[in-house]
Each structure stands twice: as C-alpha cells, then as structure tokens.
Amino acid sequence: MYLLINNETGLSLIPDYAIQSLSADEMQEMSVRMEARLNRLKDKCSEFGLDVLGQDTWHTPNTWEFLVNKKYHIIWCNVFKAASSSWMFNFNVLAGYTPNYLLKTKKILLNLARERYPRVTLQELREAQNNSITFIIARNPFERLLSAYRDKIVFALPYSFHDKLGRSIVRNYRKKPKLISRAGNTKYPTFPEFVHWLIDQVKRGNYIDMHFVSATSFCTPCLIRFDMILKFESLAEDQLYLIEKTGLQRVIAPVWRNMGKGGRKTQELQQQFYSQLTKQEMLELYNYYQYDFDLFDYDIKEYLQYARADEVADAVASGV
Known part of the structure; x- marks a missing residue:
C-alpha cells in the first residue's frame, strides 16, 4: 500500500520549482523494474532455501538496522556503503532534524537517527509494514x-x-x-x-x-518483506520513484552524499x-x-x- 502524505509535515518544504520527478511513462517503467527485482529475489530466496526459518544468521530475521518512520510510512534497512550516508541524512530530516543542522553538526548521523528511531522487534516491524513502503538499497558486493x-x-x-x-x-x-x-x-x-x-x-x-557484512545476512530480505529494491547503480532513477511513491517530493531532495574518498x-x-x-x-x-x-x-x-x-x-x- 502506497500512502501520500499531506502538506502539514512540520518540515521545511522544497519549493515546487526545485522538485524533481519522473514522467508517467518513466514511472511505469520503474514499476516494471521493481517488480522484476522483487520476483528475482523471491525466486532466488526459494532456490537457496533462505525463505525458511533456521538457527543461523542466514535464516533468522534480523531487524537490527531497520529504521521505521511511522509518520511518513517509510521503512529502510540500512546497508552500509550502499548510499547509506544519503539516506541516513534523509531519515534524519524525516525525524525532524533540519538539513542545516545535519550539514553542520559534528555528531554521527547514525547516532542522531537512533535517538529518534528506536530498534524494533520483528512483530513491531511487521505491524508498521502494513501501511508503509519497506525498501533496501543493493550494491555490487x-x-x-x-x-x-x-x-x-x-x-x-x-x-x-x-x-x-x-x-x-x-x-x-x-x-x-x-x-x-x-x-x-x-x-x-x-x-x-x-x-x-x-x-x-x-x-x-x-x-x-x-x-563488511553480507547484506543478505544483515537485512534478511528472504524473511522480511520488501516493497522496493533500489540499486546503487541506478539510484538516481530508483530513489526518485521511491520518493514519488511515498509522497515525499517536497520533503526529500534526491541528493547523493559522501561519494567516497x-x-x-x-x-x-x-x-x-x-x-x-x-x-x-x-x-x-x-x-x-x-x-x-x-x-x-x-x-x-x-x-x-x-x-x-x-x-x-x-x-x-x-x-x-
């Protein structure tokens, strides 16, 4: 289920002229792309038996690094070094920190985020997923x-x-x-x-x-439902699609941060x-x-x- 937020966000809104968006045809193409990725994920999870509960880290749902924003109905499993700096910034904005503060602070963005996003249990995560978009960003391992x-x-x-x-x-x-x-x-x-x-x-x-950990072990995508798989290689388009589907065009700017050293x-x-x-x-x-x-x-x-x-x-x- 995709929910659009209203304009009463309590956040600094991006002016209309600065909003980036995809055309209707591009949105349709992106929908097909996302469906193909999810279908592959489902097929491969079944092929390798990763969708079956077990005792090791590959077969135990891991909710440790999920950030759940109930207000804006968006959930992210943070795979480090897969556009994590950019989306940690975005989730901090959604948590109420101003972009200006985030750009100037010497505090670690992950620590700031955890002050607003408590760790969740599997049951809490699944309840939040009922009216949210859950996504992961994949990158060549x-x-x-x-x-x-x-x-x-x-x-x-x-x-x-x-x-x-x-x-x-x-x-x-x-x-x-x-x-x-x-x-x-x-x-x-x-x-x-x-x-x-x-x-x-x-x-x-x-x-x-x-x-350094495997993203499969870290986010257990075979045991926890994901609605979208974004990819580092096509992030420019993928995140525009996500932002539009969540109705956050006036709140999140698709900026790429920390491009590497x-x-x-x-x-x-x-x-x-x-x-x-x-x-x-x-x-x-x-x-x-x-x-x-x-x-x-x-x-x-x-x-x-x-x-x-x-x-x-x-x-x-x-x-x-």
Whole structure:
C-alpha cells in the first residue's frame, strides 16, 4: 500500500520549482523494474532455501538496522556503503532534524537517527509494514566491500576503532609469506591482507563488522518483506520513484552524499584492487557474498578477469 502524505509535515518544504520527478511513462517503467527485482529475489530466496526459518544468521530475521518512520510510512534497512550516508541524512530530516543542522553538526548521523528511531522487534516491524513502503538499497558486493575497505581501513580516522583494527590486521597477517610480497611499506592493511582477515573471520564464525557484512545476512530480505529494491547503480532513477511513491517530493531532495574518498573512478579502483587478489582468494570471498550476488542480480565474471595468477606468481615475485 502506497500512502501520500499531506502538506502539514512540520518540515521545511522544497519549493515546487526545485522538485524533481519522473514522467508517467518513466514511472511505469520503474514499476516494471521493481517488480522484476522483487520476483528475482523471491525466486532466488526459494532456490537457496533462505525463505525458511533456521538457527543461523542466514535464516533468522534480523531487524537490527531497520529504521521505521511511522509518520511518513517509510521503512529502510540500512546497508552500509550502499548510499547509506544519503539516506541516513534523509531519515534524519524525516525525524525532524533540519538539513542545516545535519550539514553542520559534528555528531554521527547514525547516532542522531537512533535517538529518534528506536530498534524494533520483528512483530513491531511487521505491524508498521502494513501501511508503509519497506525498501533496501543493493550494491555490487565486491564494489561495496572495496568502498568500505578504503573508507574504514585505508582512510581510518587516527585512534578510531577501524584504525586499531587495521593495525591488528597488519600485525597478524603481514608475517604470512604469500602476503609480504604484496605489502610494500603501507602502514594500513593491504587489500589482500584485509581479505584474508575477513575470510578468516567468516570461517571462524566471528562477528562481521556492519560495514563488511553480507547484506543478505544483515537485512534478511528472504524473511522480511520488501516493497522496493533500489540499486546503487541506478539510484538516481530508483530513489526518485521511491520518493514519488511515498509522497515525499517536497520533503526529500534526491541528493547523493559522501561519494567516497580518494576521488578515483569506480571501475579503475575495482581493477586496481581486485587485481591484487588471486582467483582462489577471490572465490573464497565470493563464497561469503554469493547470496548478495545472486539475490540482487550481480555477476563475479568481470572480477575474475582481474585476478592475478595463483601461488606460482607469488613465489616468483618473492624470489623463491
């Protein structure tokens, strides 16, 4: 059910001349696009048995990162590094913070949001869904992981949690012979070191940081109903459709925030970093993110083309 809000929002309204919208034909095309994505999700969930309740994180509904706005009938599962900064800003606006305050404050937007959006139980979430639009933003899992690695590890704030994590990874993984030849003199973990650490965390069943965790595990879209799947790659159109369907055109401006650090083109970065991994390393990484690839219609083939030769190349590089 899609509900339109009235103009008595209590928020600063965007003037008519600044509102962006889609044409009737574009809205119809978007409707078909969204239906196709949801149908694929349903089919793949059934194929992999992810729509069946169980004891592990893949089969247990997780409501931890859902933000439920009952006033404006919109619910979002926040997948970090998938336009999360932009929509965290939007949800804070819907919670009553002014855009001017959000742009100037030094407080973390997630913390501000949680002051207005309490965590919900599964029952509370499902009750709120009865008259709301629930959405998720998907992103290519490997692209999302690289973005998180660069943002949280390479450019980690000094003495922050992720800075300390990076130092720990270097201490524990740089001593491995097959990683030393690829390390150079960097103080932060190289991408192969980071990937080895992440794979080990998965194998050991350890907690996976919310910036690196599988979106399927994080939002459990096979166990919780979603009305829309937006995609990072087509976000400009997708979010216009969402904003129009929720009647929030005069409240939310479809602005893209925090485009990433370093100013490099996405494809160039993908090749630079994933070419540092062997095919075996890449497939082990894929094994963890496979559901994200399949449920949201992404492909690993391009990345496999980037892969370096396996252990023989490492031995040659290290002079063995």
